[in-house]
Amino acid sequence: MAVYILSNRKIVRHKGERIDSFSNDEYSIPNFRIAKCDFDNYKEPSAQAKKKKDYTNRNILNYKLFSEPEKQGYQDVLDVLLNEKGIKKSGLTANHLGGTQRMFYELYKNMSSTKSRSDVLIFIHGYAYDFDDELKAIIDLKKLFIDNPESPVEHILFVSWPASSSIVPLTYFDDKAASINSGNSLMRLFYFYTQFLKDTFSNRDLVPCNQRIHIMAHSMGNRVLQSMLYSLKRENIVRVIDQVLLLNADVSYKVFEDSEDSFNKLPSLANRISIYLNRKDFVLGISQFTKNILTPRLGKNGPSHIEPFKEVISIIDCTYIEDDLLNTLKFDVGNHWGYLSSSQVQNDIFQNLNGIDRNLISNRLKNNENIFTIVT
Structure with missing residues (x-):
């Protein structure tokens, strides 16, 4: 089981901390950064803890940002996988991989290690979510789709885009602009994924895991998806x-x-x-x-x-x-x-x-x- 955050939110370092975090600011950067959520040490907070002003960011759910890859492409992923199979010697390990390299490597390893369903759900949230709201939503989605035996989903890729934290009507137009920028970032991620498939499975010693990937977009998250599709060239669609x-x-x-x-x-x-x-x-x-x-x-x-x-x-x-x-x-x-x-809608979704x-x-x-x- 793994839950990743794919976000084009601003990266900040909070006072007194030594690690980078995603910001609540309504500001987007050109590319997605990737983080992995830590559910191993997760504890359900009390009602009193939720009321505290410091119930923000990692106090809601801990996560770790992946480093950026040292070089583009997925040859390093291929070398690590072949080295692990004893087919090709390499000094590289999974710890040398960053960004999408690390995420795709981990997903492939997990999804190919089981014969049961181990699907991935890409979830795109809607209007008026700050990052703290997104972390709470991730916890709910994990309970709904990963912990539920009716669901075939074992991994979630949560697309975090900097929607406004207010529901004031004028912020809707800010969210429309942010969704367009985020859609362009999502398009680049799609191209990275197709490149990973080509680079990895061109080698006959590695075979597809035959698991499934789904996309779920709610409310204005569909505008993020739309922006991605606007930019997607038909000849590149797989x-x-x-x-x-x-x-x-x-x-x-x-x-x-x-x-x-x-x-x-x-x-x-x-x-x-x-x-x-x-x-x-x-x-x-x-x-x-x-x-x-x-x-x-x-x-x-x-x-x-x-x-x-x-x-x-x-x-x-x-x-x-x-x-x-x-x-x-x-x-x-x-x-x-x-x-x-x-529960009626959830039951329908699970069957789908x-x-x-x-x-x-x-x-x-x-x-x-x-x-x-x-x-x-």
Whole structure:
């Protein structure tokens, strides 16, 4: 099990500390830095500890930033792996690897060492998260997707981008700009991953682990994904993703149209795309009428045109779900966080990630070929 943070947040060194940390500042740097979360020594904090002003950063969850690699490319990873197999002698060890080299090395080692499902979930959060909020979200996601036996996920890559910490409406536009910058960083990471695959598996002594990678984007996290797809050249797209889950997506309902040239690339990137929407989504309603010039949102209204992609895209209507896990006013009124608040939505997501045929997923009412409603 491993949880990584991929962040283009500013790096700071807090007073009295000797190690670098991610900042809460609403400022992005050009490239992602990578950190690994330490759950070995994690202890659930008391309610009193959570109220303290010093319940921030590593007091929430400890993590360690990887060093930057000494040189680009993945030849060093290949040398380490072959040396460990006794095929090629090398003075390099895993401790010489940095950044994506270290992360990809660790994931490959873990995912190829088991015959059971050991999937990776790439999660992109939404609007109004500071870094402390992200650390709390990572803890929740670990409980939901790694600790839960119904889920095939064993590793999480949490995409941390510098969203505003305030929910004041004007900060929404700051988040839109930050999401675009972060999407460009995510695109570079995608190219690094495809380069790792080419460099590593061009050697016949190493074989793919045959595990699966999924992408889940919530709310404005879909705009980060959209920004990545804008920049992604079609000739460079490799089908390396199994499932893409778009949760309450705060992007235009037209994103799958050719004129947008963004989400219409997803069917070339992934095996299956699922759009989870809620027609009572109050948050997306505000987004539509106050910030997006009355443009319907994908996560509230569904897509405008997906006819060419009906075989791989499913629409899952969550309008009638029950918030039986989290039922505070925020969740009851917002109707925007079903993946956290509803066991029905979670059950549907788990079946999706396990690769069950969309027509066989339980507690769904089939409306037509690719549109379903979650029912009790």
